[in-house]
Amino acid sequence: MRIGLLGTGTWAERVHAPVLAEHPGLEFTGVWGRRPEAAEALGAAHGVPGYADLDRLLADVDAVSVALPPTVQADLAVRAAEAGCHLLLDKPVALTVPDAEAVAEAVRAQKVASVVFFTVRFGGPQIPWIEEQAALGGWYTGRSDWYGSVFVPGSTSPYAASPWRREKGSLWDVGPHALSVLLPVLGDATQVTAVAGPMDAVHLVLRHAGGASSTLALSLTAPLAAGGTGMELRGEHGVVQLPERGEGPQAALHRALGALQSAAASGEPHPCDADFGLRVVEILAAAERSLAEGGPVAV
Structure with a gap:
């Protein structure tokens, strides 16, 4: 699979480009960015050309790996799908429901494969854990804590x-990670209630289709000494916790790219495809409405 990289920022430089260059079965073909000089520099670091013309890159590849802000990603993902390219997308797919719908519709219309890269969902210990808990069922409630310290002194x-993270906060940055694990285990969300905490912190309560409930605590402004993540499920089989993340995002991206290859080869949608990415955006948008209006919002 010939694959191109869209983006030249920190995430592209530290994670996407090195993985694309070393992933077996992929031919890293080139880099496009909004700054042509940055695309040339990042491409040169990995022995591939930088493209100033996005359409030229799309014509030269079978797939693209997107490492761009969600404010930019949706339009370019639609453009890539319409060029016949399979999509490795970042989370969240977009910051509005209509933009996320446009991506999902383009994927369906063009019959291309798509995978949304939720780092925890593609973690080595996390993949079998999620599958096992989903198969067990009988869960009464779940809890997910994501306390980051991105925007605090020190x-x-x-x-x-990151401008979009500063503007949209923890709900849109780490909220997708929590949902990517809770939804496949507890089922789709039918209702969300959101309450604002200190600074950018937000607390969500979800009702799931199977009757279970879950709570999410999200922040990018937790004190450095208070940061950390964790997830817990309680139900008929007792209490279980999500395994700790012992690897970097590069290993998870290798698995996500492998999933994209498999979906492209089989024609079978991956569980983390653009439609799932759309559902996550719908839930986050409902949480925003709950914050603004007060009270539960149906999703």
């Missing part, structure tokens, strides 16, 4: 300069 996060 933070060394490379993403502290």
Whole structure:
């Protein structure tokens, strides 16, 4: 599979480009970015050309790996799908439901494969854990805590300069990670209630289709000493916790790209495809409405 990279920022440089260059079965073909000089530099670091013309890159590849802000990703993903390219998308797919719908519709119309890269959903220990808990069933409730410290004094996060994260906060940055694990285990969400916490913190309560409930605590502004993540399920089989993440995002991206290859070869949609990405956006948008209006919102 010939694959191109869209994006030249920190996420593209640190994660996407190195993985594309070393992934077996992929031919890293080139890099496109909104700054041609950055595309040339990142491409040169991995022995591939930088493209100033996006259409030329799309014509030269079978797939694209997108490492762009969600404000940019949706339009370019539609453009890539219409060019016949399979899509490795970042989360969230978009920041509005109509934009996410456009991506999902383009994927369906063009019959291309798509995978949304939720790092935890593609974690080595996490994949079998999620599958096992989903198969067991009988869960009464779930809890997911994502306390990040991206925007606090002393933070060394490379993403502290991210405009969209600063504007949209934890709900849209780490909320997708929590949902990517809870939804396949507890079932689709039917209702969400959101309450604002300190700074960008937000607390969600979800009702799931099978009757279970879940709570999410999300923040990018937790004190450095209070940061951390965790997920717990309680039900007929007792109490279980999501395994700790012991690897970096590169290993997870290798698996996500492998999933894209398999979906492209088989024609079978992956569970984390653009339609799932759309559903996550719909739930996050409903949470935003709950914050603005107060009370539960149906999704």
